[in-house]
Amino acid sequence: MRSNDPNLFSERYRVIAVEAERLIIKGIITGTVLTIVNSDACIPLTSEEYPLGKLVVLSDPCASAPN
Known part of the structure; x- marks a missing residue:
């Protein structure tokens, strides 16, 4: 899965x-x-x-405002 795949950031993940x-x-x-x-x-x-x-979600660093 590529990092620009929108599903990457819409999925919920469980810590394994x-x-x-x-x-x-x-x-x-x-x-x-x-x-x-x-x-x-x-x-x-x-x-x-x-x-x-634990359930976690990923956030897209490209979607946030630059510092």
Whole structure:
């Protein structure tokens, strides 16, 4: 799935795994599995922040106003 696919940002995802540098999520409708890589090693991802089974949605960074 390409990053400019509008379905990527309209899908809801469930957390299936979390590591310090990776968040692995699975689309509820499509079943698509995505791995999100944390670019900030100083702030690790935690299971407290992203417990297994938590529902998340992705936001399109291109759709937000520039800083």
